[in-house]
Amino acid sequence: MxxxxxxxxxxxxxxxxxxxxxxxxxxxxxxxxxxxxxxxxxFTNPERGFYRYSETTVDNFTALDAGTLATYKSGTMPSGGTFSVMSTLVFRYFIMSGYTGKALPAAFLTNLSKDFATARAAGIKLIPRFTYTISVTAGTCSEGWICTPYGDAPKSIVLSHIAQLKPILQANADVIATLQLGFIGVWGENFYTDYFGDASSNGQKQLLDQNWKDRSEVLKAMLDALPQDRMVQIRLPQLKQKFVYGASALPTASAMTAEEAASGTDKARIGYHNDCFLSSANDYGTFADYGSSSSTPVEATTAMRNFTSMDSKYVVVGGETCSDEYSPQNDCEPTGHAEQEFSDMHYSFLNADYNAAVNNDWQTGGCLDNIKRKLGYxxxxxxxxxxxxxxxxxxxxxxxxxxxxxxxxxxxxxxxxxxxxxxxxxxxxxxxxxxxxxxxxxxxxxxxxxxxxxxxxxxxxxxxxxxxxxxxxxxxxxxxxxxxxxxxxxxxxxxxxxxxxxxx
CATH class of the missing domain: 2.60.40 (Immunoglobulin-like)
Structure with a gap:
């Protein structure tokens, strides 16, 4: 004994x-x-904090650089920033311009695998997003600054590309912090789109049942392209309601419970990326209702914010700031409520490189150090x-x-x-x-x-x-x-x- x-x-x-x-x-x-x-x-910790931005195209692939990733971890000042951050996360845009009607080339898939290997050796993780365009075309349309055609791809092409990417994503899930839905619309933000329902004033001003079903089909394909232990972030919280409860689900649909969390189900694997953090009362449409075939959009900012706040307690949330016009609301406390918003919506990461005007205000206002420590866990x-x-x-x-x-x-x-x-x-x-x-x-x-x-x-x-x-x-x-x-x-x-x- x-x-x-x-x-x-x-x-x-x-x-x-x-x-x-x-x-x-x-x-x-x-x-x-x-x-x-x-x-x-x-100090740094995995899968949280301010992330750094990176992009490349399929045909002009610029690989991740190990030396640059090392500087991100040790601490650098973002472009236009007045502060320094240490980062273990890199957002990675894969821009598939020219591939809206054909398969992705084998060389791109090889380069993608090399990117993941570089990240792994550097001790960082990626937040990938695949999109067909990040460019806008101005014109005489209703919105003026952005007009059709937007330049994304039809559902059949999107699904075929996800099928091509699936083996690479599965093999490298260890260094994927989370995957953003992407694919649909300009910037992959699921709004200005040629094929999935144009909810802007350029188009039908709402989304119909088939639009929600098509978007849900893409989301399901993305979830299936990853192991069950990885989440997919969506741009519009209402898509989760429509995905889980059907196209006719209302903004008052129930959020996920603690018992459902971390279960490996699709419901437990859908998180959020808000790319207009505290930019307006509904964050430029993030918390809007987009209707269905049987219901026209209604004012639902409070309902959608409540849903997202409750649901996000158990899923991944991140994003970026996009406008400094919503000041003082997006400033430090007590004038603004930036820290309270991070807490209410359970943010794990934020873009260090954009929008510099908003991020720099937190440095000036004295709350940035606290935000750097408290993003995520x-x-x-x-x-x-x-x-x-x-x-x-x-x-x-x-x-x-x-x-x-x-x-x-x-x-x-x-x-x-x-x-x-x-x-x-x-x-x-x-x-x-x-x-x-x-x-x-x-x-x-x-x-x-x-x-x-x-x-x-x-x-x-x-x-x-x-x-x-x-x-x-x-x-x-x-x-x-x-x-x-x-x-x-x-x-x-x-x-x-x-x-x-x-x-x-």
Whole structure:
């Protein structure tokens, strides 16, 4: 029989460490509680924060550059920006101009695979979006600045292109943070489109049932092109209502529940990208109602905002700012409510490169540093308690997510025991779901049976939140760093709990 002794840590993260008896019914057991100090440092973490912008075309492919990606991670100033950001995410536009009526060439698919390989080696992840055009044609139409033809492709071509891309996306899902729906309309933003219903004043001013069905078919194809552990972001929240509940669904349709979240269903895998964050009362149509064959559009900003706020608690949300005219609303508190909006809509990432006028206002207004720290998750260790008995270890770890959102991709949560003499590691896995670690308190509480055959010795305890994919699991760049002083091990990607046990 093995005996386990708990040792006080040599270096405590905080100024106190209590050791209490386990009670008369737990003879031979000792409980130790360690408290931790939160950090205010801005540092990188995977799948969150300000992202950097990149684009390329099919026929004039400009590959991702490893050196540039390295500078993004270490910190650079965006074009037109008055601030510096460190980024682990890169938005990547793949512009398929000239391919609205034919298959994508094999060379492009090869180049696409090379891009993913470059990202993987650099320790970053991509947010891909495929589109046929990012150009507009002015004219004498109703809107003037943008007229038909818009330049996107018919549904048959879109679906055939998704089928071509599917093997590449499946093979490289480990470095896809999330995929944006794209394809439909100018910029792939699903609005100004030649084939999927023109809801602008240039066209029918609403969307009909067949338009919603066609869009849903494309969304379904994109969901199927990815593994079940990856999400697809859509530009218009109403599309999720129409996809889940049918073309006649109203803006008051129900949001996803906690029980439905992280289930791998299509409903649980549809997130949002708002590319006009705080640009108007409804963010330039983001939160608008576009009707159906049986209902004309109505004012639904409040209903759509409420739906998105509730639904986004458990899915990925990101985007960019697009206009500084909605000021002071899009400024820092108390004049504006930028931080509250990030919190209400559970933002994980935002474009660092656009719109500089809005982003720079946050630097001037004094809230940018807080936004940089809180985009996505920010997990802070509060305290940890360990209770030992022969061949077992019980752990209770209290954390707090002070960020705007939960992690949106699955990953294991492991308690590691590292032999101080041999450095050999034994891993114990918590039963938990990080995608439900929403803003607020998080508790890990579990009793473990220690692995058989562990040699006598002293073991350090560490908390490890590696990537969910085996290809990235041993790469520190893809592990979550906790926001505490004297905890992070940059060479391993582990969070040292500053506590030891001895097995005799």
């Amino acid at each position: 093995r005996a386990i002794c708990l040792l006080f840590p040599v270096i405590l993260v905080a100024g106190s460490c209590d050791k209490t008896s386990g009670g008369e019914n737990n003879v031979g057991k000792d409980s130790t509680t360690i408290t931790y100090t939160a950090s205010t440092e801005d 920010r997990l802070v260790l509060k305290d940890a308690s360990f209770l030992s008995s022969t061949d077992s270890l019980a752990a209770t770890i209290h954390l707090q997510n002070v960020g705007y959102a939960a992690p949106y991709n699955p990953r294991p949560v492991q308690l590691l025991l590292r032999n101080m003499a041999t450095k050999k590691i034994d891993s114990l896995t918590f039963i938990t779901e990080v995608r439900k670690w929403v803003t607020g308190d998080v508790t890990l509480r579990q009793s473990f049976k220690l692995p058989s055959g562990m040699p006598a010795g002293t073991y350090e305890l560490l908390l490890n939140l590696p990537d969910g994919y085996n290809s990235l699991r041993n790469m520190p760049a893809y592990s979550i760093r906790l926001a505490n002083n004297n905890v992070w091990e940059s060479t391993t990607g582990y969070n040292n709990l500053n506590h030891k046990i001895t097995i005799q």
